[in-house]
Amino acid sequence: RYEKLPVTVYADQQTASLAVAGRIAALIRSKQAQGKPAVLGLATGVTPIRVYAELVRQHREEGLSFANVVTFNLDEYYPMQPDAVQSYVTFMNENLFDHVDIDKANVHIPDGTLALEDVAAFCLNYEKQIEELGGLDLQILGIGRTGHIGFNEPGSAPNSGTRLVTLDDLTRSDASRDFGGKENVPTKAITMGIGTIFKAREIILMAWSGKKAPIIRKAVEGELSGDVPATYLQLSDHVEFVLDEGAAAGLTRFDTPWLVKDCVWDNTLIKKAVIWLSAEVNKPILKLTEEDYNNHGMAQLAVEQGPVYNINIDIFNQVQHTITGWPGGKPGADDSQRPERAEPARKRSIVFSPHPDDDVISMGGTFIRLVDQGHDVHVAYQTSGNTAVWDDDVLRFVEFAIDFKESEGEDAGVMRQTYEDMRKFMAAKQPNQIDSQEIRNVKGFIRKTEAISGARFAGLPDSNIHFQALPFYETGKIKKNTVGEEDIKLTMELLQKIKPHQVFAAGDFADPNGTHIVCFNIILAALTRLKET
Missing domain, CATH: 3.40.50.1360 (Rossmann fold)
Known part of the structure; x- marks a missing residue:
């Protein structure tokens, strides 16, 4: 047990x-x-x-x-x-x-x-x-x-x-x-x-x-x-x-049910079991034997779906067909065994990024390859990510702005006063206290410039870089608002504007703040509504 x-x-x-x-x-x-x-x-x-x-x-x-x-x-x-x-x-x-x-x-x-x-x-x-x-x-x-x-x-x-x-x-x-x-x-x-x-x-x-x-x-x-x-x-x-x-x-x-009971072997479970067995015995899929199956709780699968050689070949082919160097599809190729369709040869693709770095962290290689292979790639940063910027960086950027303004012979008096107000606020700031609107703005600008820089490096024109600033996130606090109608509406409008052939959702559902799964669900809700219209 x-x-x-x-x-x-x-x-x-x-x-x-x-x-x-x-x-x-x-x-x-x-x-x-x-x-x-x-x-x-x-x-x-x-x-x-x-x-x-x-x-x-x-x-x-x-x-x-x-x-x-x-x-x-x-x-x-x-x-x-x-x-x-x-x-x-x-x-x-x-x-x-x-x-x-x-x-x-x-x-x-x-x-x-x-x-x-x-x-x-x-x-x-x-x-x-x-x-x-x-x-x-x-x-x-x-x-x-x-x-x-x-x-x-x-x-x-x-x-x-x-x-x-x-x-x-x-x-x-x-x-x-x-x-x-x-x-x-x-x-x-x-x-x-x-x-x-x-x-x-x-x-x-x-x-x-x-x-x-x-x-x-x-x-x-x-x-x-x-x-x-x-x-x-x-x-x-x-x-x-x-x-x-x-x-x-x-x-x-739930994870390896064949170890505790007889199973109803559909394709999803067979694929999971064979990949697990390959890792468990440290063998390539094509070298798995009937003895391997029998010794690891998979005798039922071998008897009902075997011989195991055929099972191995089938799963190997399925895994192989998920691997591609052409995430937007290979033009002119037989796409019957490929994970993405060949036509249209040049696709419109959109990458949704919960924060202004998740596109690069989660799928940077795919992102760059889509651009390099000639697709019309867009990126949508769903939130400002402004709660992830250090206060010291805010002061540093404002100091730069003051110096630049003065170097151009312009009066920086108002900006200097804002800067002093920021320093006073930060000196008395309590843990997790909501930042002033000015500080939140600067933090958002910092994340925005980082995101633009990364997207440009990947090869995107500025016109294909979108900042949604979804309302659920913009509370200034770690704890966010619940998703509202406006969040879904803004996402639908962007999808209707771009009319993508491909939609990528960057991120990690294990994100400790929970923002990634919320952003993913917003995308799903928007796509579901558009499908119904």
């Missing part, structure tokens, strides 16, 4: 979140009927946000009361002021507590303002308060890329209690965008221990998206290890992992 604890997989994050919220609501109502408090262990971060949103909805629309609910949060950065935007106090208030009828006296979150010498006593009392209420009825968890639960980093003991811990460098790197840089992320935190979590009568760990798939596989199928604290949950009899399909994709039953 590969999976060492119960796992439930839902089609998507929204469906899974609704299911978890429903279980929490049922627990609260059950305890109310018994006249008892519902004692909940709560988590923060992106993972539980939709769960909390559904609980708020049920409170407003279905009368779900939190009057009998007592909560204990997993952790808090140390030191941390409760009114800081990165504080978990702020997070919980914004996402749940300010929108329901919970008694704030029943809310418990580790105190990030304590003097260092008072932390140990606070942690002991935190444990005592949970015990006096009879323990946690339900503990909600997420999981970090290091396998941490709460802030129980690698090396944490399975019987650990609430305590002050030092954060792993990867954990701090992952949090850096919330703090405006890793240097602003606290190095320590107060966290419930793994032993504290274990005492809960029910534990639900949630994870969404393919970014979490590797660590989920380790937590569910790996050996017990202090290097991956979440593996200790395998020792619990009352834990369940709730995943969406992306987070579950690395589990054996």
Whole structure:
């Protein structure tokens, strides 16, 4: 058995979140009927946000009361002021507590303002308060890329209690965008221990998206290890992992299902299995033998679809036909076995780039080859990317502009005043504070000039370089707005103007800010609507 604890997989994050919220609501109502408090262990971060949103909805629309609910949060950065935007106090208030009828006296979150010498006593009392209420009825968890639960980093003991811990460098790197840089992320935190979590009568760990798939596989199928604290949950009899399909994709039953069960062998699965087998045994596809198939869970495929020689030839040909030096199609060639059609010989192609560098990073070689082979190539930079520019670069560029203006004998007084205002703003700027409009403009100009330079190097004329500045992104904050009608409309208008034969979407769905997948979905929505018109 590969999976060492119960796992439930839902089609998507929204469906899974609704299911978890429903279980929490049922627990609260059950305890109310018994006249008892519902004692909940709560988590923060992106993972539980939709769960909390559904609980708020049920409170407003279905009368779900939190009057009998007592909560204990997993952790808090140390030191941390409760009114800081990165504080978990702020997070919980914004996402749940300010929108329901919970008694704030029943809310418990580790105190990030304590003097260092008072932390140990606070942690002991935190444990005592949970015990006096009879323990946690339900503990909600997420999981970090290091396998941490709460802030129980690698090396944490399975019987650990609430305590002050030092954060792993990867954990701090992952949090850096919330703090405006890793240097602003606290190095320590107060966290419930793994032993504290274990005492809960029910534990639900949630994870969404393919970014979490590797660590989920380790937590569910790996050996017990202090290097991956979440593996200790395998020792619990009352834990369940709730995943969406992306987070579950690395589990054996989804990733290599032939190792655990008979399969329905369609072409997609056969291709995946043969390529996997080739890598597993370190052999070329054409040299795979029936013994290789039989020894690696693929006997069913060999019997039902064999002989394996024919399978190997078929998959080799399929893979070969995806490889080309002509991304726009080879003019005059037989295109029946090629990934792109030959005609028209000169195509209009558009490359959508979420930020002003993703075109070069993700498909620079293809980009240049399309231009070199004579196609009419356009690039569309979907967002300004202005949150990824250092403040020092802004000052440097403005200083250059002042010097240039004065060298031309022009008055730079207004620009100098703007420059001084920028310096004053930056001197007092708090982590992740929204920049002034002038600073945001300059940051956008810097990214724009970088993008133009890269596109010109690839051979594009300026007329084929487009800057969309999609509204969902232009908030000045790491957290962006939801996609609106205008985002899709602007993309449709550009597509109608260019009328491309090819549409390329640059980027990486594992982008930590989530902008790439949002931009991709905007392209899909625009193409779908245009197809219907």
